[in-house]
Amino acid sequence: MKKIFALFAIALLSFTSCKNDEGEIQTPPSSSTILPTKISFINKEDQAGSTKIIYNGNKIVDATHADLSRTVYSYTGDLITQITEYDSTGKISFKDFYTYQNGKLSENNHQSIDSIGAIKSKKRETYTYNSDGTILLESYSIDPTTNVETKDDHGTEVLTRYNGNIIKWVHISSHTYSGKTYTHTTTYDYKYDDKKSPFANVIGFDALIDVFSDRNNLVSETETTEEKVDGIVTSTRTETVDYANQYNENGFLTKSSYFKYDFLFQEEYEY
DSSP, X not given: OHHHHHHHHHHHHHSOXXXXXXXXXXXXXXXXXXXXXXXXXXXXGGOEEEEEEEEETTEEEEEEXXXXXXXXXXXXXTEEEEEEEEOTTSOEEEEEEEEEETTEEEEEEEEEEOTTSOEEEEEEEEEEEOTTSEEEEEEEEEOTTTOOEEEOSSOEEEEEEETTEEEEEEEEEEEEETTEEEEEEEEEEEEEEEEEOTXXXXXXXXXXXXXXXXXXXXXXXXXXXXXXXXXXXXXXXEXXXXXXXXXXXXXXXXXXXXXXXTEEEEEEEEO
């Protein structure tokens, strides 16, 4: 999208500005102010829903879902430092606290809240930026009573980010049973278009590491799983999902459709 969007911007600058009936110059709205205000979706088993989003400038404030549950965002400067999830009754259900170093996400502390407002579980995720451009993600479970941490044994996650997009995510787990070592590796390879994602102009999203932080839009996702026993490959499986995308005149995604697990998934964006 970057090439097409840049050409579109140049074309706008090349034309003489239009005038209204009173002779005043009208400047076309800046693409940097384009923000998604509503997301409608269909997920597996034809379950449908929608989310309406409120902003303060280009900072996201609130996302209210069809069932009246809400996601509220808090900033420190231009970085998102807290996300709070409310259920449909208005009670807090989850909290995420984000920490950064030199503008890069370094830690996420997650809390799950019960119906009376007490913390029922805690989790900490750390992000280490390696010299080869990969990011190591490690997770720890925290006892909410004693605050004792235990490193999760579900394995290691390593992701690769390039040009603002996560292009690879690798999850490796292993265990030993009856003297043999079993290793399971799942690798996700992602390909993108060259157009801006719906959230490209939302301040702070690019510093997070999740589905909303990518600069462009997915066009394909390949999942490869591999099983090994004592280092010998015993099975492999590969599945590719292709995305059919539509865009508006400004080059922003308006609709994305794909089939996964034999179900149709669809998202539509309004700006």
